[in-house]
Amino acid sequence: MSLIQFxxxxxxxxxxxxxxxxxxxxxxxxxxxxxSTELYIITISFKTPLQSTNLLLDLGAKFTWIDCTPDSxxxxxxxxxxxxxxxxxxxxxxxxxxxxxxxxxxxxxNSCALFPENPVIKxxxxxxxxxxxxxxxxxxxxxxxxxxxVPDFVASCSDNSLLRGLPDGVSGxxxxxxSNYSLPAQVSY
Numbered sequence: 001m002s003l004i005q006f007x008x009x010x011x012x013x014x015x016x017x018x019x020x021x022x023x024x025x026x027x028x029x030x031x032x033x034x035x036s037t038e039l040y041i042i043t044i045s046f047k048t049p050l051q052s053t054n055l056l057l058d059l060g061a062k063f064t065w066i067d068c069t070p071d072s073x074x075x076x077x078x079x080x081x082x083x084x085x086x087x088x089x090x091x092x093x094x095x096x097x098x099x100x101x102x103x104x105x106x107x108x109x110n111s112c113a114l115f116p117e118n119p120v121i122k123x124x125x126x127x128x129x130x131x132x133x134x135x136x137x138x139x140x141x142x143x144x145x146x147x148x149x150v151p152d153f154v155a156s157c158s159d160n161s162l163l164r165g166l167p168d169g170v171s172g173x174x175x176x177x178x179s180n181y182s183l184p185a186q187v188s189y
Contacts (some may be wrong), residue, residue, distance in 0.1 A: 014016050021187060026140075026141070039120070039166070039167055048146070053172070053173065054167075056170050060177045062179035062181060063155065063156055063181040064153075065156040065162070065173050066158065067159065067160050068127070070105075075133070077151075079130065079132070080112075080130055083096035091181060095113040097126060099128070105130060106130065106157030113127065114156040115127070118164065118166065121164055128156070129155070130154075133149060133151050134153030136187065139171060
């Protein structure tokens, strides 16, 4: 069975801090169905430099999470979210996290902790929240192809144990649930 290709449109009124997006612009992203699992995957760009990243679509997840193991996450723009900040409080974090490896994505002391879940195997881990660049193609209805960048996209790091049971080539999960930090909420204002 071949992959079924869809386009996902995120209609937005305007996008904060982006010069490439106007009030009549929509984000578009390819969505494919994995033939072996029947799960849907969205392809986005993430990190700096921007890297094509496949994420499992989850209609109920409140935030996006991505594998941040040191060999899989390289970005010059990632920032961690310190505990006790307003941003950490708005994420309804229940814990602070410390790390005993070299500092990097997913490894900072006094970092805002989240609990990403793999919806297939129903496993949850304690992971650190981070901010990094996120991008999707944009269109005004006539001219697709330009990238619209969200420079302060909030996500959760995870380790590769949460990738078990997910389709091959997936690096995390795109949360589409009701939350101020779901993917649609962060690309629309």
